[in-house]
Amino acid sequence: MVYRIGRVVAAAGAAAALLFGLAGCSASVPKEDVASSISSELGKQGIQAQNVTCPQDLNAEVGRSVRCEFQVDGQPVDAVATVSSLEGDTAKFDITTEARPVAKAVLEREVGKQVEQIAQATPETVSCAGDLPAEVGKTTPCTVTAQGEALDLTVTVTEVDGGRVNFSIESTG
Structure with missing residues (x-):
């Protein structure tokens, strides 16, 4: 995604x-x-x-x-x-x-939205290790808890173009 x-x-x-x-x-x-x-x-x-x-x-x-x-x-x-x-x-x-790193709070909010769309369940918590650098290939780990289960994710920058940062989210577990 x-x-x-x-x-x-x-x-x-x-x-x-x-x-x-x-x-x-x-x-x-x-x-x-x-x-x-x-x-x-x-x-x-x-x-x-x-x-x-x-x-x-x-x-x-x-x-x-x-x-x-x-x-x-x-x-x-x-x-x-x-x-x-x-x-x-x-x-x-x-x-x-020019893009800046995706702020931790923004990243957590958007990861939560994506997980909710895919899993059809509202995450209880979303925690990312920090900001996501605005550089292709850079990653930040996040953990999402939904329905009592924790899911470890890796967020990876796929494209930086002007002020836009695109990223993918993958399960590491």
Whole structure:
């Protein structure tokens, strides 16, 4: 079985344009505007990004970038906004997404959902050893208890594409 974290890969290569104000010799796009543009561009791709935040303003110089973050179904994902061109008082920038490790809590929730769908039984507990690295072939062990029986599982990353991490779940017992 394979679970996909978000559909973030669809946003790779999205472009946005923002007006920026000139302040002395330097210009920048306010971090709130960058975050809003990222949210808007992801929305156009059908991605429901929550809590988009950027740590700083984006310097309006070609090649400059800022790494922002957002969440899809509770899973953190990075979005990098890179200035691709300047036209008058408009900065155009490309947005790419990058996967982060699947957080332990998100992984446990999704493993529980998958087990419930297959076994037609609601797990009593799901416990994974930690986050699942966003690297093909990496694994994390999980244990699911359902109907009084424990089942040991191995979760393996099968694909990382943009902000999406795909993984398979296999019984080790």
